[in-house]
Amino acid sequence: MSARSSLSYDGIRLLLISSFLFLLELVCQLGWVQSQVMVPPTVMVHTLWKLLHSDAMVADIAVTFGAAFQALVIAVVLGMVLGWLMHRWSRLRDVVYPVMSSWYSIPVFALYPMLIAFMGLNQRPVIAIGVLMAFAAMALNTLRGLQSIPTVLNKSARIMGVSHFSFLLRVQLPAILPSLMTGFKMAATYAFIGVIMAEFILSPRGLGHAISFAYNDFDTRTMYALMLLVILVSASVQWVLIQIERRVLAHRATLGSV
Amino acid sequence: MRIYIDRLLAVLLVLGLWNFLSLSYGSDAVAAPMATWQRLVMLISTGFIGPHLNFTLSSWIVSVLLAGVVGLSIGLLLGLHRASGLVFEPLIIAVSSLPKVTLYPMVLLICGLGQSSKIAFGFIHGVLPIMLFTLGAAREIPLHYVKTARTLGLNRVATLRRVMLPAMASGIVSGMRLGASLALLGVIIGEMFGAQQGLGFLLMNAIDINDTAQMAAVALILIFLALALNALVRLLIYMVDRHALRSFTQLFAS
Numbered sequence: 001m002s003a004r005s006s007l008s009y010d011g012i013r014l015l016l017i018s019s020f021l022f023l024l025e026l027v028c029q030l031g032w033v034q035s036q037v038m039v040p041p042t043v044m045v046h047t048l049w050k051l052l053h054s055d056a057m058v059a060d061i062a063v064t065f066g067a068a069f070q071a072l073v074i075a076v077v078l079g080m081v082l083g084w085l086m087h088r089w090s091r092l093r094d095v096v097y098p099v100m101s102s103w104y105s106i107p108v109f110a111l112y113p114m115l116i117a118f119m120g121l122n123q124r125p126v127i128a129i130g131v132l133m134a135f136a137a138m139a140l141n142t143l144r145g146l147q148s149i150p151t152v153l154n155k156s157a158r159i160m161g162v163s164h165f166s167f168l169l170r171v172q173l174p175a176i177l178p179s180l181m182t183g184f185k186m187a188a189t190y191a192f193i194g195v196i197m198a199e200f201i202l203s204p205r206g207l208g209h210a211i212s213f214a215y216n217d218f219d220t221r222t223m224y225a226l227m228l229l230v231i232l233v234s235a236s237v238q239w240v241l242i243q244i245e246r247r248v249l250a251h252r253a254t255l256g257s258v
Numbered sequence: 259m260r261i262y263i264d265r266l267l268a269v270l271l272v273l274g275l276w277n278f279l280s281l282s283y284g285s286d287a288v289a290a291p292m293a294t295w296q297r298l299v300m301l302i303s304t305g306f307i308g309p310h311l312n313f314t315l316s317s318w319i320v321s322v323l324l325a326g327v328v329g330l331s332i333g334l335l336l337g338l339h340r341a342s343g344l345v346f347e348p349l350i351i352a353v354s355s356l357p358k359v360t361l362y363p364m365v366l367l368i369c370g371l372g373q374s375s376k377i378a379f380g381f382i383h384g385v386l387p388i389m390l391f392t393l394g395a396a397r398e399i400p401l402h403y404v405k406t407a408r409t410l411g412l413n414r415v416a417t418l419r420r421v422m423l424p425a426m427a428s429g430i431v432s433g434m435r436l437g438a439s440l441a442l443l444g445v446i447i448g449e450m451f452g453a454q455q456g457l458g459f460l461l462m463n464a465i466d467i468n469d470t471a472q473m474a475a476v477a478l479i480l481i482f483l484a485l486a487l488n489a490l491v492r493l494l495i496y497m498v499d500r501h502a503l504r505s506f507t508q509l510f511a512s
C-alpha cells in the first residue's frame with residue numbers, strides 16, 4: 001500500500017515539475033521575459049547537449065568532480081578522526097565542540113583568499129574550502145554516534161575480552177553506521193557546494209568558474225545550461241546517497257537480527 | 259576553570275599557527291595577526307566599516323524576516339496537509355542541497371545589482387531550512403493534542419495559536435536558527451559579486467587589490483559577526499521558547 005502511494009506521490013511530483021517547465025517554456029517563448037534574463041528550458045537542454053560535446057567543458061566538469069571527491073575523502077577521514085578524538089578526550093571535546101556545533105554559521109569562504117595566497121591559484125585551495133565546509137558535519141555525527149552507543153555494548157565487549165582494535169572495528173563502527181551515513185550525506189553535499197562556490201569566487205577552472213565566466217560574458221544560454229547541469233548533478237548525487245544509505249542500513253539490519 | 263585555560267590554549271595555538279604561516283609565507287600571502295589587528299582597529303576607529311556593516315546587517319534583517327514569514331507559513335501549510343507535504347518535501351530538500359551560488363547570476367539578472375538582489379539571495383538561503391523544519395515539526399504534532407484541543411472547545415485559530423505553534427516551537431526554533439545563519443552567508447556571498455557596499459564587497463575588494471591585511475581583518479569581522487548573530491538568535495529563541503512552553507503548560511494544566 002505504501003509503495004503504491006509513494007509511487008503516486010512521485011507521479012504528482014513529476015507532473016508538477018513538468019508543468020512548471022512547460023510554463024517556463026511558454027513564458028519565455030511568448031516573449032514575456034527577455035531572453036537576457038531567462039531562456040526556455042528546451043534551449044537550456046539543447047545548449048547543454050552542445051556543451052557536453054566540447055572537450056574544454058568536459059575537462060571543467062572533471063576538474064570540479066575531482067576536487068569535490070578529494071575534498072569529501074579528506075573531510076570524511078578528518079571528521080571521523082576528530083569525532084573519535086572528541087569522544088575519547090573530553091578536554092578536547094569541551095573546547096572544540098562549541099566551535100563545531102556553530103561551524104555551519106561561519107563563512108569559511110572568507111578564508112578562501114588567504115588560502116589562495118599561500119597555496120597558489122590552483123585546485124588545492126578549492127579542495128581546502130570543500131574540506132572546511134564538510135568536515136564539521138562528519139565530526140559532529142561521528143561524535144553523536146559514539147556518544148549514543150548503549151553502555152551495554154561497551155560492557156559486554158569488555159566482558160568478552162575484545163581487544164581495543166577489534167572493539168573499534170567490530171563494535172563501535174557498526175554501531176555508529178547510521179550516524180556516519182548521515183554525516184557522509186551532509187559532508188558530500190557541503191563538499192560539492194564548497195568546491196563550486198570557491199570556483200565561482202575565484203578559480204581558473206571548473207564548473208563554478210565556467211558559470212561565473214558565462215555570466216560576465218553575457219552568455220545567458222551557457223549560464224543556464226550549466227546551472228541545469230549543476231541541478232541535475234546535485235539531484236542525482238542526492239539520489240545515489242539515499243540509495244547507498246538504504247543499502248548500508250538494510251545490510252546492517254540483517255546483521256543485527258542474526 | 260580548566261576549560262577556560264584549555265580554551266585560552268586553543269586560541270593561542272591558532273594565533274601561533276597563524277603567525278607561523280605568515281612568517282613562512284611572507285606578509286604578501288598571509289597578513290600577520292598583529293598587522294590584522296592594527297587594520298581591524300583602523301577600520302573600526304575611522305568609521306570606515308560603518309556603512310558596510312550597516313548595509314550587510316540591514317540586508318540580513320530584511321531577508322530573515324521575509325524568510326521567516328514565508329518559510330513558516332508554507333512549512334505550516336505543507337506540514338498540516340499531509341499529501342502536499344510528502345509531494346514537496348523531497349523537492350525542497352533537493353533545492354536546499356544545491357550549490358546556490360550558481361543561481362546567483364539568475365538572481366542578479368532578475369533583481370538587478372542593488373540591495374534587493376542581496377536580500378533575495380539571503381532569503382533563498384534562509385527560507386529553505388525554515389520551511390523544512392516547520393514542515394517536520396507540524397507533521398509531528400501528536401494527534402491527541404489536536405483532539406484534546408477540539409474536546410476543550412478551542413476554535414481553529416485558538417488551536418493553532420495555543421496548541422500547535424507551542425508544540426512546534428522547538429522545531430521552528432531550530433529552523434529559524436539555521437535559517438538566520440544561512441541567510442547571513444547568503445547576503446555576504448551576494449555582496450561579493452556585483453555590489454558596491456557591504457562586508458562581502460570589502461572582502462572581494464581586498465582580493466582584487468591583494469590587500470592581505472584587509473582580507474584577514476574582514477574575514478575576522480565576518481566570523482565574529484556570524485558567531486555573535488548566532489548567539490543572539492539563540493538567546494532570542496531561548497526566550498521565545500520558554501514563553502511558548504509556559505503558555506503551553508498553562509493551557510494543559512488548566
